[in-house]
Amino acid sequence: MQQICLDCGMRVSETTRNCPKCDNPLNLQHDGSTITVDIAHQGERVSEALQKMQSEIDLASKGVAKSIRLVVGSGLIRDEVVLVLRDLKFRGDVIDFEAEPFNAGAILVRLK
Ligand SMILES: [Zn+2]
Numbered sequence: 248m249q250q251i252c253l254d255c256g257m258r259v260s261e262t263t264r265n266c267p268k269c270d271n272p273l274n275l276q277h278d279g280s281t282i283t284v285d286i287a288h289q290g291e292r293v294s295e296a297l298q299k300m301q302s303e304i305d306l307a308s309k310g311v312a313k314s315i316r317l318v319v320g321s322g323l324i325r326d327e328v329v330l331v332l333r334d335l336k337f338r339g340d341v342i343d344f345e346a347e348p349f350n351a352g353a354i355l356v357r358l359k
Pocket residue numbers: 252253254255256257266267268269270271
């Protein structure tokens with residue numbers, strides 16, 4: 248699979264970290280967009296919701312979105328998601344996260 252450098256438009260392989268043409272760090276480039284994923288409203292158990300979150304974050308991190316918005320509801324899933332996100336932030340897998348203002352049932356995760 249290939250990715251495109253958002254700065255100069257060069258096509259490079261997915262595993263390349265810095266653009267060979269303009270030297271931009273490719274894993275930090277984003278187009279400012281936000282992906283919304285609902286992980287809590289299809290009858291998911293907590294473990295299923297957490298798995299879904301992890302795979303969506305992994306997928307989104309390889310793309311060009313700036314943030315991922317997790318719709319988590321207000322119950323146990325939300326509490327567990329916050330715990331896992333704290334861990335991901337500590338490890339540097341995500342930059343930051345916060346409950347969406349005026350909507351505690353959604354969490355905005357900054358990927359890049
Ligand atoms: Zn470039």
